[in-house]
Amino acid sequence: MKQPLPKGFKVLEVEEKWQKKWEEMGVYRFNWDDKTSPTFSIDTPPPYPSGEFHMGLVLNWTYFDIVARYKRMRGYNVYFPQGWDCHGLPTEVEVEKLHGIKKTDLPPDQFRMLCEELVGKNIGVMKKAITNLGCSIDWTTEYKTMDPNYWRRTQLSFVLLHKKGFIYRGTHPVNWCPRCETAIADAEVEYETRTAQLHCINFKLEDGGFLTIATTRPELIPACVTVTVNPHDERFKQYVGKKIHVPTTNRTVEIITDDLVDPEFGTGVVMICTYGDKADVKSVAKHKLPVITCIDEKGRMTQNAGRYVGMTTEEAKKAVIEDLKNEGLLEKTEPLNQEVSVCWRCHTPIEILEKEQWFMKTRILSSQVEKNALEIKWYPDYMKYRLIDWAKSLDWDWVISRQRVFATPIPIWHCKKCNEIILAEPNWLPIDPRIENPKIDECPNCGSKEFKPERDVLDTWFDSSITCAVHAGWPDKEDWRRLFPADVHPSGVDIIRTWAYYLMVRHLALFNEKPYKSCLINGMVLGTDGRSMHKSFGNYVASQEVFSKHGADATRQWVAGGGATGSDIPFRWPDVEYGWRFLIKLWNAARFVSNQLKDYKPNENAEYVLQPLDKWVLNKAEKLTKKVTDALEGCQFNIAMEEIRNFTWHVFCDCYIEAVKDRLYKPNFYGEEKRKAVQYTLYTVLYRILQLLAPITPHITEEIYQAMYAEDKSHKSVHLSHWPTLDEKRIDEEAEKHGDLIMAVIIEVRREKAEKRMPLNTQIKKLTIHAGGKDTAEIIMKGREDISGACKVANIEIMPEKGDGREIKPYNNIRFIAEY
Ligand SMILES: [Zn+2]
Ligand SMILES: [Zn+2]
Numbered sequence: 001m002k003q004p005l006p007k008g009f010k011v012l013e014v015e016e017k018w019q020k021k022w023e024e025m026g027v028y029r030f031n032w033d034d035k036t037s038p039t040f041s042i043d044t045p046p047p048y049p050s051g052e053f054h055m056g057l058v059l060n061w062t063y064f065d066i067v068a069r070y071k072r073m074r075g076y077n078v079y080f081p082q083g084w085d086c087h088g089l090p091t092e093v094e095v096e097k098l099h100g101i102k103k104t105d106l107p108p109d110q111f112r113m114l115c116e117e118l119v120g121k122n123i124g125v126m127k128k129a130i131t132n133l134g135c136s137i138d139w140t141t142e143y144k145t146m147d148p149n150y151w152r153r154t155q156l157s158f159v160l161l162h163k164k165g166f167i168y169r170g171t172h173p174v175n176w177c178p179r180c181e182t183a184i185a186d187a188e189v190e191y192e193t194r195t196a197q198l199h200c201i202n203f204k205l206e207d208g209g210f211l212t213i214a215t216t217r218p219e220l221i222p223a224c225v226t227v228t229v230n231p232h233d234e235r236f237k238q239y240v241g242k243k244i245h246v247p248t249t250n251r252t253v254e255i256i257t258d259d260l261v262d263p264e265f266g267t268g269v270v271m272i273c274t275y276g277d278k279a280d281v282k283s284v285a286k287h288k289l290p291v292i293t294c295i296d297e298k299g300r301m302t303q304n305a306g307r308y309v310g311m312t313t314e315e316a317k318k319a320v321i322e323d324l325k326n327e328g329l330l331e332k333t334e335p336l337n338q339e340v341s342v343c344w345r346c347h348t349p350i351e352i353l354e355k356e357q358w359f360m361k362t363r364i365l366s367s368q369v370e371k372n373a374l375e376i377k378w379y380p381d382y383m384k385y386r387l388i389d390w391a392k393s394l395d396w397d398w399v400i401s402r403q404r405v406f407a408t409p410i411p412i413w414h415c416k417k418c419n420e421i422i423l424a425e426p427n428w429l430p431i432d433p434r435i436e437n438p439k440i441d442e443c444p445n446c447g448s449k450e451f452k453p454e455r456d457v458l459d460t461w462f463d464s465s466i467t468c469a470v471h472a473g474w475p476d477k478e479d480w481r482r483l484f485p486a487d488v489h490p491s492g493v494d495i496i497r498t499w500a501y502y503l504m505v506r507h508l509a510l511f512n513e514k515p516y517k518s519c520l521i522n523g524m525v526l527g528t529d530g531r532s533m534h535k536s537f538g539n540y541v542a543s544q545e546v547f548s549k550h551g552a553d554a555t556r557q558w559v560a561g562g563g564a565t566g567s568d569i570p571f572r573w574p575d576v577e578y579g580w581r582f583l584i585k586l587w588n589a590a591r592f593v594s595n596q597l598k599d600y601k602p603n604e605n606a607e608y609v610l611q612p613l614d615k616w617v618l619n620k621a622e623k624l625t626k627k628v629t630d631a632l633e634g635c636q637f638n639i640a641m642e643e644i645r646n647f648t649w650h651v652f653c654d655c656y657i658e659a660v661k662d663r664l665y666k667p668n669f670y671g672e673e674k675r676k677a678v679q680y681t682l683y684t685v686l687y688r689i690l691q692l693l694a695p696i697t698p699h700i701t702e703e704i705y706q707a708m709y710a711e712d713k714s715h716k717s718v719h720l721s722h723w724p725t726l727d728e729k730r731i732d733e734e735a736e737k738h739g740d741l742i743m744a745v746i747i748e749v750r751r752e753k754a755e756k757r758m759p760l761n762t763q764i765k766k767l768t769i770h771a772g773g774k775d776t777a778e779i780i781m782k783g784r785e786d787i788s789g790a791c792k793v794a795n796i797e798i799m800p801e802k803g804d805g806r807e808i809k810p811y812n813n814i815r816f817i818a819e820y
Contacts, residue, residue, distance in 0.1 A: 043486035046083035051122035053129030086146035178299025214266035407457035417448035465502035468515035489516035554579035616739020662789025742783030770803030772813030
């Protein structure tokens with residue numbers, strides 16, 4: 001044994017030291033040369049570099065770092081990569097704000113440089129936070145999706161999917177954010193309840209009379225293409241096929257029937273506009289109706305809106321209502337709470353515009369998504385339905401093109417003369433068509449030598465939804481399938497419909513194989529007030545504040561112990577403080593042990609004269625090992641955490657150490673053999689605690705391991721030691737029962753002293769135990785030395801018969817009398 005541990009435990013210093021050393025020692029490197037150990041690959045989601053590693057990410061990363069560390073100790077060659085999902089609108093918006101410009105003020109490549117600069121800075125901040133959290137990432141794998149080398153992969157996947165027929169360009173209604181001026185996917189649409197005005201408007205029938213229509217969007221009236229009623233609605237049967245005048249225009253449209261119209265809703269008469277919502281899109285397709293676009297990309301009224309041209313939708317809404325009032329067509333207006341579709345990023349209500357865009361056929365994969373989702377192991381299990389239900393609910397294919405700058409370019413050109421599409425060849429990649437020409441001399445269709453670049457770029461999710469293959473080494477490493485599918489894909493409950501879904505469809509389409517074998521879902525972090533954590537709610541806590549106060553090991557205990565996997569967990573300072581106090585308790589116990597082991601040399605062949613309490617704690621440590629192993633296998637981190645903390649704090653520190661101190665201190669009295677037995681037990685049980693705790697609190701366990709065990713054990717880090725397997729030989733139920741009884745005696749005697757306000761070391765002149773039976777008397781007899789030592793008893797008498805005295809819980813036939 002080296003020097004005993006020092007007195008104070010400087011959490012922050014120790015953590016920083018190991019974070020540096022682990023990197024220098026290469027403890028967490030994936031071993032590419034090792035072709036025999038089983039591999040375990042983690043599909044680390046590349047985070048969006050916002051510049052802030054918030055508590056939600058702390059939760060996320062702690063979960064899969066625990067898994068990585070556990071699997072590494074189980075003997076897996078663990079692959080734990082880290083990338084950054086750089087592209088996207090928020091960076092563009094931030095750069096515009098920072099430099100006071102619009103993205104169109106600069107050439108695309110210059111604007112892109114400003115974005116890259118900002119992203120680089122943000123990555124630095126977040127990388128530091130991931131390091132401070134103690135994540136066992138192999139940093140040699142770091143990548144950025146904005147690097148040309150990653151573009152190459154994203155573009156290659158586009159080219160391959162295009163060749164396989166999964167990509168098409170089509171004119172189709174898409175969700176459109178007029179603020180961000182780009183198409184967005186269904187997954188990026190959020191719903192908010194807002195109060196709108198429901199207007200009841202009279203549409204004049206050509207033959208006289210009118211029908212009343214209820215709408216919250218009167219500004220869309222100029223785009224009305226038909227009026228529908230339910231075919232079984234007796235009230236309106238006579239009007240079907242008749243013409244009705246569209247207010248604010250000089251057009252008439254035909255009244256048709258559609259069984260999707262709910263006679264109970266509104267007035268039972270519905271106008272179909274192009275487009276107010278997805279129901280309109282369905283009607284247009286079903287009845288082959290014309291499309292009148294009256295709103296443009298910026299959310300302003302077009303020529304088709306007649307006198308409202310140039311107005312914003314809000315202005316047009318007011319103007320239309322004013323005009324209807326003047327014409328006497330407005331019946332009434334009342335407030336209505338409704339779900340509004342908004343842009344996930346800026347919360348502007350989205351419009352549905354008909355646009356020429358690039359799409360990926362995803363709906364044809366829905367049944368395969370379901371089949372694979374059912375085969376995959378989910379933690380927790382019920383989360384699989386989030387993916388299945390989402391896939392089944394989709395009305396549209398995935399719109400993958402965006403009208404932005406900072407994104408992966410679509411590797412396509414169009415022939416200026418005949419419009420032929422020129423798709424890049426794999427060996428041209430990476431390529432930016434906005435800067436470079438296709439590497440062909442002439443259009444294969446018409447021979448023209450002039451091409452226009454595709455100016456649309458790819459959705460960011462198109463970059464990040466191939467990570468399972470990219471992490472594995474696709475397309476460069478020949479044996480990339482060794483790490484594919486990923487063993488685990490970790491995800492937040494809120495991004496199953498994006499991340500887990502897009503990964504699934506991309507890899508199914510590309511490789512006809514599922515991308516991951518299991519899915520580990522974390523919930524949301526709530527603020528201290530139970531609401532979701534948000535800066536504007538005043539309940540926001542920055543991760544660096546938590547780290548700098550109590551360190552990573554305490555923070556990680558809050559994560560692990562905070563709640564069941566997949567459930568939302570509130571951030572609680574007391575949980576972090578409790579974690580910190582546990583570290584101090586563990587340190588003090590280890591320090592005590594290190595002091596007692598100065599003259600101890602571990603010897604595997606030695607036979608120790610184990611006493612009942614030694615066997616008892618060893619037995620409990622074995623059972624703890626089984627419980628913790630089972631919990632970690634099932635990703636039940638909170639169960640593992642509680643089991644280890646309870647054992648360490650109560651069984652090991654409060655009970656065992658206190659009970660055997662006398663035996664340690666007085667070898668002359670008890671005999672050296674019995675002291676050796678305690679030393680062996682302390683050495684063994686503490687090591688077990690360190691190993692079981694290592695995945696959750698990696699720093700303190702390493703510090704104690706290096707000081708006390710590294711010399712004897714052959715591993716350069718506790719994190720490379722072999723996870724303890726259950727040693728059946730050590731399980732001894734009888735010894736545990738005996739130990740429970742002896743410990744109960746000690747606890748009860750000490751409790752009596754405490755109640756009498758006597759110091760615990762007060763000498764008991766005589767302790768009489770009425771064991772209530774011959775068998776129990778014999779058991780207590782075996783532990784009499786530890787009982788006497790722990791309770792400072794001068795003279796102990798153990799009687800087999802029942803008798804008077806204080807009851808020893810929970811054994812109601814056993815009683816004792818202490819004479820002081
Ligand atoms: Zn937006
Ligand atoms: Zn051509």
